[in-house]
Amino acid sequence: MAKILLHCPLNISRSLVQMMEEFCREFNEKHNIEVTIETQPHRPSETSLFEACVEKNELPDITVGHVDDFADLPPGFLAEHFKSIPGRFPIRKELADKGWTDNDGYFHPFVVIPFAIFYNKNLLGKEDIPQVWQDLLDDRWEGKILMPDAFRIVSLVVKTFMKTDFPKKFDGAKKNFVHQASPMEVITAVDEGRYPIGITNIAFARISKQKNTRIIWPKDGLFCMPQVMVYSRNAADQLFEIGDFLMSDKIQNYLALQSFVPAAKDIPMHQLVTDNQCNLRWKGWNYFLQALKGRRLAV
Incomplete structure (x- = not known):
């Protein structure tokens, strides 16, 4: 056995x-x-x-x-x-x-x-799209980045490494991240325009029933x-x-x-x-x- x-x-x-x-x-x-x-x-x-x-x-x-x-x-x-x-x-x-x-x-x-960042193309113009992970810690994203429940592995890993890699900015930017249930609910919320940015594993991030989302592959690589x-x-x-x-x-x-x-x-x-x-x-x-x-x- x-x-x-x-x-x-x-x-x-x-x-x-x-x-x-x-x-x-x-x-x-x-x-x-x-x-x-x-x-x-x-x-x-x-x-x-x-x-x-x-x-x-x-x-x-x-x-x-x-x-x-x-x-x-x-x-x-x-x-x-x-x-x-x-x-x-x-x-x-x-x-x-x-x-x-x-x-x-x-x-x-x-x-x-990989854990992907994705955005609603109707809410963000080219000049608004984050280019690196640290961009997500800017004040302008307060309450605008949607992730699955805090206990899910994507949320644990991304936020742990954001804190580890960007310790000076992370604690002041926790308010940027909102947690909401399952990865599919995150996808739907961003696709429908309720949030401009979401983070899930890359397989979920590719799903877009209304074809409104695009994946961001940051210059510093995906967590x-x-x-x-x-x-x-x-x-x-x-x-x-x-x-x-x-x-x-x-x-x-x-x-x-x-x-x-x-x-x-x-x-x-x-x-x-x-x-x-x-x-x-x-x-x-x-x-x-x-x-x-x-x-x-x-x-």
Whole structure:
């Protein structure tokens, strides 16, 4: 028996689970290892399943999804409880060249999810469009930037890194950001002209029923969240095949269709990503995890 804990965005979680369950049935027939997949509920009242596993010392064989789950681990915990397998799941050159390879071999990204800024074209002229993230901290945007609920990962990550990267301006500009329910409700509100600017993950940001929104790819790159595979020290080596499946053409092409950045080599990226040179804000694993440590208190 093996266990996978999956914590991915809701808009891809269900499809990923379906494809993984189908693969795991074949995997069980091949290796006689039954695999169960447990998914993190997307509700603020729900306890983090990963935190519960850590507290009980009952770690899943593979943890799949948001890397921020690892930000609050105590010193030495990662090395003591998880496998270091550097190079086992190589990533595409565009990511490797920008420092996305974890040389310690614990975090294996299988996709990177950019968080996009978008605007209503009927409310903003060319001269009004923010060019870099820090522009969103200007006083003129007070109460005008709509984001999903504060507990959702896009809001946590974007506001955490805005505070980390622009500490002098951020605290005085918190009033610029308004939180309102789900990503789709954010999209609808900006599309209908109730807010001039919104922020969601890039797959949602592309949706516009009334065709009134446009995506901004800032000059300093999009904030993002890597989705990773992390293997427990107790995981059987045969389970590496599940990682290979997540890096397979089937999974990677599905993720690329969402305008996410597929980690596997030779998988075509969405035109929206290539047109913007896959420009992501990334300063390395240590910086990323340190910034997210205690993230719920940071914003």
